Amino acid sequence: MSDPKPDVPVDPTALDHTPAPAPTGPSTATTLVAEALGTFLLVIGVIGTALFAANFGASPEGTSLGVGFLGVSFAVGLAVMAGAYAFGPISGGHFNPAVTLGLAAAGRFPWSGVLGYIVAQVIGGVVATSALVLIGLFGPDGWLGAKQDAGFASNGYGPASPGGFGLGAAIVVEVLFTAIFVTVILGVTHRTRGNAGLAGLVIGLTLTLIHLATIPIDNTSVNPARSIATAIYGGGEALAQLWVFIVFPLLGGVIAGLVYRALFDGQRKA
Known part of the structure; x- marks a missing residue:
């Protein structure tokens, strides 16, 4: 007769054949916070550069110390790149109502998520410009008032256009x-033809x-x-012209989405 086998502790999980729960993605609240933070980064980067550094002045030798249009353009591209890689994995990295639409x-x-994303983006942008106003309150005498009188880097046409371009030009540009x-975003993030690793870089350079x-x-x-984030502090003409920079970017985003879907995401017929 053989010796009895010693008692072996039983792992209860070994007897449990219930499938492990599927991993879940970030919560809705988390994605909205990520969208707000990414938009905050974008707005504070580009508008901060425009307000503080674009026309900073000249050195004693007469060399310009401002970064100008070139610097502002690279600032927005760098901000989008940083946001895309930092927050894109959480929310998708829209940071822009036109992109979401x-x-x-x-x-x-999903259309059901559009409103929440847009609200988060607007909040992130307004918090960013509010932070810039707070910095300006501690700036040189008259600095903040002068920037607000000049439109606070808001968008504009006619007298508010840097180059004097009219409403028609602004509409065409924004659409x-x-x-x-x-x-470009739809192409570089495509599920089969895109390149996720380079998406942030390509999107940032395109915006530049x-x-x-x-x-x-x-x-x-x-x-x-x-x-919206700049117009609320630019006041007057910036607010009066704001509708153009809400309606026509949204229209351009929707047109791009519909056309891309029809041309590149349609089902191939047998």
């Missing part, structure tokens, strides 16, 4: 260049290019959250 129109984002921007081309025309919006 464009992705929804392309079938890449066309927002559509280009959203099309757009600003290089269009800052002289209307100070470049292509992002209603950015436009």
